[in-house]
Amino acid sequence: MEIIICPDAERVGEVAAAVVARVAVAVGPSVVLGVATGSSPLALYENLAKRVAAGTLDLSDAQAFALDEYVGLPAGHPESYAEVIRRTVTEPLKLDPARVHVPDGRSEGLSGAGQRYEDAIAAAGGVDVQILGVGANGHIGFNEPGSSLASRTRVKTLSQRTRDDNARFFDSVDQVPTHCITQGIGTILAARHLVLVATGAAKADAVVGLVEGPVTSMCPASALQLHRFATVVCDEPAAAKLALADYYRQCFDEQLDWQKLDV
Secondary structure: OEEEEEOOHHHHHHHHHHHHHHHHHHHOOOOEEEEOOOOOOHHHHHHHHHHHHHOOOOOOOOEEEEOEEEOOOOOOOOOOHHHHHHHHHHOOOOOOHHHEEOOOOOOOOHHHHHHHHHHHHHHOOOOOEEEEOOOOOOOEOOEOOOOOOOOOOEEEEOOHHHHHHHHHHOOOHHHOOOEEEEOOHHHHHOOOEEEEEEOOHHHHHHHHHHHHOOOEOOEHHHHHHHOOOEEEEEEOOOOOOOOOHHHHHHHHHOOOHHHOOOO
């Protein structure tokens, strides 16, 4: 696991975007992106959009797969993840909307929606680079503590803490759906490269758990320790509880020439 500690959230977005762009350029025009919602990846997307606008990154032939979706929100609801992805990813990165996929959270056919999404990812050749955030309780996607580390895309019940955290996007917590459909931890780990971003002191416990804690379903993000190519980019407040923070800074400062990012 590569740990990059940045001075602030703005720099996190720049560095994480550089990691994603490096993978995308190496794969080529048909790169398959895994995209996450939430506030953490927004600066990353903004920096990718700058590269697209400058002509240094072309994602017009890319595919994208969202991590998750609420169950039961009507089509076009502004807080459905299909709409959030459209606003924050598809349009800024100039992706082809027909090549951007979101799990189907409609009630009809919900029992088979997880397998259909798994099949769609497989048909695309798998995800080349998966963008991730982390919840304060260590969840990735909507894989709450206790989720199987081998899980695949499926319907899950949201914890009350997650619903409370997401209530800021709705008029009240009562409007936050109680269920979601999410890629599983096993699905996430099948991506070829993982890039997780975390900012703010509220994420410090989650970051220390995912980087230095035991691999456990009680901190689903700790499963990233099992991945061959996982990069965690966080700011100083989110890194505040890392025991080996000085070593992670040293590793980044003393990168070899071929390891350095075009930030």
